[in-house]
Amino acid sequence: MKPSFIHPTAANSSDDPSPLSTDQVASWQTQGYTLVDGLFPASVVNELQTAASAHFPAAGSEQAASIRDFGSAVNFPSQLAGFNQLTLHPRLLGAVSQLLGCDVSGLRLSQSDLWPKYGRASTDGHYDNQDQRIHVDYPNHTLVHPSPWSRPEAVEMIVYLSNVDECGGSTALVPRTGTDDPAYRWPIVDTPGVNDLRYINDRTAAEEYFAAERPHRAQWRQSLYERERWTHYSPGTVVFYRHDVWHRGTPLVPGTRRLAHNITFRRAECEWISTLHTGWSWAMYRDDKFMERLIASASLDQRAVLGFPQPGSSYWCDETIEAVQARYGAFGFDPTPYR
Numbered sequence: 168m169k170p171s172f173i174h175p176t177a178a179n180s181s182d183d184p185s186p187l188s189t190d191q192v193a194s195w196q197t198q199g200y201t202l203v204d205g206l207f208p209a210s211v212v213n214e215l216q217t218a219a220s221a222h223f224p225a226a227g228s229e230q231a232a233s234i235r236d237f238g239s240a241v242n243f244p245s246q247l248a249g250f251n252q253l254t255l256h257p258r259l260l261g262a263v264s265q266l267l268g269c270d271v272s273g274l275r276l277s278q279s280d281l282w283p284k285y286g287r288a289s290t291d292g293h294y295d296n297q298d299q300r301i302h303v304d305y306p307n308h309t310l311v312h313p314s315p316w317s318r319p320e321a322v323e324m325i326v327y328l329s330n331v332d333e334c335g336g337s338t339a340l341v342p343r344t345g346t347d348d349p350a351y352r353w354p355i356v357d358t359p360g361v362n363d364l365r366y367i368n369d370r371t372a373a374e375e376y377f378a379a380e381r382p383h384r385a386q387w388r389q390s391l392y393e394r395e396r397w398t399h400y401s402p403g404t405v406v407f408y409r410h411d412v413w414h415r416g417t418p419l420v421p422g423t424r425r426l427a428h429n430i431t432f433r434r435a436e437c438e439w440i441s442t443l444h445t446g447w448s449w450a451m452y453r454d455d456k457f458m459e460r461l462i463a464s465a466s467l468d469q470r471a472v473l474g475f476p477q478p479g480s481s482y483w484c485d486e487t488i489e490a491v492q493a494r495y496g497a498f499g500f501d502p503t504p505y506r
């Protein structure tokens with residue numbers, strides 16, 4: 168069956184204080200996703216794409232053959248040119264705050280990783296990542312279960328750095344049609360990896376296993392595949408989605424490589440959503456002091472999404488202002504807003 172593609176719509180222009188259009192916000196809030204072009208300046212996307220292209224093994228290379236996608240990811244904070252800038256880009260923070268309906272300072276970064284996916288004709292069995300099983304992402308992001316639909320706790324996204332016309336590898340999503348959509352029955356547990364079900368990534372293996380373990384719901388899972396819409400992307404396209412949206416990665420053209428950057432922001436109060444990487448402070452102490460510089464030059468909002476205390480926080484007193492200035496002053500840190 169020919170896939171039904173979702174085509175991106177344009178973000179608002181860079182002089183608009185709201186990066187996303189009302190339709191884009193409404194699509195995310197009702198269907199569970201929106202596909203957006205023009206959110207980032209082309210220079211930011213180009214810089215990261217060039218650096219990532221050089222960093223990861225080329226398609227078809229011997230090294231690429233042994234890479235199994237996720238394991239090769241580059242995580243925040245990274246010295247890859249453009250990576251931190253894209254992760255903390257004010258237009259991205261603004262877009263996420265529109266989707267969650269809260270201030271940027273009420274967001275926290277919980278994921279930022281960039282990884283290559285290589286197209287292969289063969290599969291590696293249960294954990295193969297080419298033709299993924301339909302799934303939701305919450306199980307390895309949160310300790311609990313997403314809140315009811317109208318109270319979203321996080322925004323996930325994929326920023327594509329490749330072109331679907333060259334490598335395929337769309338993300339397939341199942342649009343939610345309303346409160347009684349059978350695809351979105353509550354709770355969301357009918358997927359390999361949740362409760363006593365084994366985690367299996369490959370579609371064929373997962374559906375065989377599911378049919379054996381939960382035969383009464385296997386046909387229902389088939390109906391999710393039948394409703395898929397596939398992202399049509401080029402470098403810089405962003406798909407915003409959610410932890411409770413059915414989706415999956417689809418196969419790449421064999422012999423090609425797709426570069427994609429996954430980012431998640433959660434609401435500050437949702438501590439049950441885990442940060443997927445090593446704590447940000449762990450990147451300090453390097454001779455080049457790149458993380459210290461990042462903190463010193465970041466805006467108040469950019470610091471806030473990393474968990475840095477905000478102006479007005481009980482952390483700040485004369486002593487801490489003096490001490491933090493002593494730590495970061497050499498890199499240009501301005502303590503004024505915290506006084």
Ligand SMILES: O=C(O)CCC(=O)C(=O)O
Binds near residue numbers: 337414415417
């Ligand atoms: O690669 C993609 O397009 C989607 C990947 C995905 O959904 C996942 O690994 O959880």
Ligand SMILES: [Fe+2]
Binds near residue numbers: 302303304414415
């Ligand atoms: Fe996923």
